[in-house]
Amino acid sequence: MDVLGLYPMWYVPTIGSAIVIGIIASIHVMASHVSVGASILLAYLATKAYKENQPQIYDYIKRYLLTLLVFSYVSGSISGPGIWFSATVANPRGISALIHNFVWVWAAEWIWFVAEVTLVYILFYTLGRIDQKSWLKLAWIFAVGSWATMYIIVGILSFMLSPGHEKWFTTGNILDAFYNKNYFPHLLMRSSYMLAFAGVMGLGIAHLMKKGISEKVYKDIVRTMSYWGIAGVIFGSVFFAWYYSTLPERSHVILSGVVPTSYYVGIGLVLLAILAYFTLTSIVPNLARIYASIPLLILIFAIGVFPEEKIRESLRKPYIAGEFVWVNQIIDKDIPAKGIENEVNKINEKGFLAVNAFVPEGLKTITPENKIMAGKAVAILQCSGCHNVTGASGLRPFAKKFEGMTSEDAVYGFLANYLTPQAHPPYMPYFVGKDEELRALSAYIADMISKGGRVSAKIEVPPASYEARK
Ligand code: HEC
Structure with missing residues (x-):
């Protein structure tokens, strides 16, 4: 891998x-x-x-x-x-x-x-x-x-x-x-x-x-x-x-x-x-x-x-x-003089969760059981440098940015058009990863909003996803 x-x-x-x-x-x-x-x-x-x-x-x-x-x-x-x-x-x-x-x-x-x-x-x-x-x-x-x-x-x-x-x-x-x-x-x-x-x-x-x-x-x-x-x-x-x-x-x-x-x-x-x-x-x-x-x-x-x-x-x-x-540590440019390579294509192809060695094995492949947790991992890794992704107060909280969006499809529809290389605002990176990871992120956001906009920051790997890997 x-x-x-x-x-x-x-x-x-x-x-x-x-x-x-x-x-x-x-x-x-x-x-x-x-x-x-x-x-x-x-x-x-x-x-x-x-x-x-x-x-x-x-x-x-x-x-x-x-x-x-x-x-x-x-x-x-x-x-x-x-x-x-x-x-x-x-x-x-x-x-x-x-x-x-x-x-x-x-x-x-x-x-x-x-x-x-x-x-x-x-x-x-x-x-x-x-x-x-x-x-x-x-x-x-x-x-x-x-x-x-x-x-x-x-x-x-x-x-x-x-x-x-x-x-x-x-x-x-x-x-x-x-x-x-x-x-x-x-x-x-x-x-x-x-x-x-x-x-x-x-x-x-x-x-x-x-x-x-x-x-x-x-x-x-x-x-x-x-x-x-x-x-x-x-x-x-x-x-x-x-x-x-x-x-x-x-x-x-x-x-x-x-x-x-x-x-x-x-x-x-x-x-x-x-x-x-x-x-x-x-x-x-x-x-x-x-x-x-x-x-x-x-x-x-x-x-x-x-x-x-x-x-x-x-x-x-x-x-x-x-x-x-x-800010989320992804490199988006080739700098030949420094031997630095753009990582965006590789992440899009292999998956954002798969290329990070510190993501628990049970979250690397998205299943219906681990989808929301995998989405939380994406949010923490890709968005939390600039957003409070588990609460309603503090640093540009997700609960405010996604207020009222309790359906996965609504969040997905919004992000899929907003955080793209063409449409993203100049102060925010675009989303990097597989489409199913953007879906998982959307599912997590919709889930936290429907729980009142405040969830624990803990990442728990659901047991079923271990089973799924066996
Ligand atoms: C480099 C910092 C940075 C990162 C990383 C980042 N954002 Fe943002 N985001 C901002 C800023 C800055 C704003 C807008 C200004 C504000 O609300 O303070 C913003 C606004 C937003 C908004 C509100 C949009 C609007 O038009 O009001 C959403 C939704 C959002 N971000 C989602 C995300 C998601 C999802 C991720 C992770 C995939 C993410 N952001 C990662 C900096 C960032």
């Missing part, structure tokens, strides 16, 4: 594995963006302290470094591997596609990352103990190293959305994949917004230290944070417009038709709130407050970064990476 290199499926009922990754990734984005932004702001402040001979600025820098150590480096070091673990079990082929292109790029990122982590400790513990000039050099190396990790990871993230140039499909060249069309706008957009995030944190820390430093130094620091922050929001938004213009066509359909309006409203409001805060503190520095910064950082996380990460996950649909692996 021919099998394809498919993997077991991690099915998270209701919210789906995508939201699990989304939550972990958003924590990571918060931690890393604040820390990369701060590394640049602090190197700038350290230069100012050195040139203008203002030792009190170093007290502030030290406090900020401690905040980074406790806030960013602990949560960042936990959530970073968390993305690896969750993404690997959620989509082994997606991760594999990325590793096969970018293994050395990742190796380079880790070197910068190790440098960054080591330096934040060195900077904190050597401040005031070594001469200012050497410390300043280390501070700038920290800033460059921190930003280098972003410089590298953005290339991989942009490739996930699209290789950008058709030529990568024939050359398979790593640089074609890395410097894809939306690389620079993406990098510059993140680089700008991270300065704003770090500025919000910086204002809160300035408030906490107000009593310990002179008024002049306090005002200097608050103004620096505010000006950089204002520039960050404005430039971030300009680069967003550039980023938007480099998106593939299907992403525009998704942005206008699939992403909920509330996401845009939330992100817009957060940006306005940050801009207002910086504008106020740049005029009246005494208004910087930790009680404003912390709630604002929570808002940035909840209605800024989290929806942004969700949108970024959505924009690349139906693909998980490089416009050749779908």
Whole structure:
């Protein structure tokens, strides 16, 4: 029996594995963006302290470094591997596609990352103990190293959305994949917004230290944070417009038709709130407050970064990476340069359940006894990356999408015309498999709808199908 290199499926009922990754990734984005932004702001402040001979600025820098150590480096070091673990079990082929292109790029990122982590400790513990000039050099190396990790990871993230140039499909060249069309706008957009995030944190820390430093130094620091922050929001938004213009066509359909309006409203409001805060503190520095910064950082996380990460996950649909692996892990393109073959025809011919080595034997051949279970297996394997296929709430639930369709024929009639290579919407893959598998999927959906739209996620192989095989 021919099998394809498919993997077991991690099915998270209701919210789906995508939201699990989304939550972990958003924590990571918060931690890393604040820390990369701060590394640049602090190197700038350290230069100012050195040139203008203002030792009190170093007290502030030290406090900020401690905040980074406790806030960013602990949560960042936990959530970073968390993305690896969750993404690997959620989509082994997606991760594999990325590793096969970018293994050395990742190796380079880790070197910068190790440098960054080591330096934040060195900077904190050597401040005031070594001469200012050497410390300043280390501070700038920290800033460059921190930003280098972003410089590298953005290339991989942009490739996930699209290789950008058709030529990568024939050359398979790593640089074609890395410097894809939306690389620079993406990098510059993140680089700008991270300065704003770090500025919000910086204002809160300035408030906490107000009593310990002179008024002049306090005002200097608050103004620096505010000006950089204002520039960050404005430039971030300009680069967003550039980023938007480099998106593939299907992403525009998704942005206008699939992403909920509330996401845009939330992100817009957060940006306005940050801009207002910086504008106020740049005029009246005494208004910087930790009680404003912390709630604002929570808002940035909840209605800024989290929806942004969700949108970024959505924009690349139906693909998980490089416009050749779908979210359900099926490969729909030949990429000779990489030795990758389109699997669609083979699956259509052999059967979707038959080519996956992890589908129980008793479900590979469809019989009247196992039909509904086999259909559930198809739904979990082929649709659950983007849908809650066993319930009525959470991620685009099937119970809502197929509301009222309690007959197998009705579901089949709909899907057979909708999820075809010609008619499928640009954000969803078409159905792949034998016609009897589409029938089984339809039977399962009709059955779950007639049971009230909520069934167990368990796959049970009916005993009769073992009998049938004997
Ligand atoms: C790559 C992600 C993805 C996969 C995989 C996927 N879908 Fe979808 N599906 C979507 C999106 C996105 C929408 C529409 C937007 C929404 O409702 O959020 C959608 C909408 C639907 C709808 C509603 C159609 C309409 O016009 O309102 C149905 C029905 C549906 N999907 C069925 C399926 C079935 C069956 C499968 C598996 C064979 C599947 N989907 C696999 C992403 C996906």
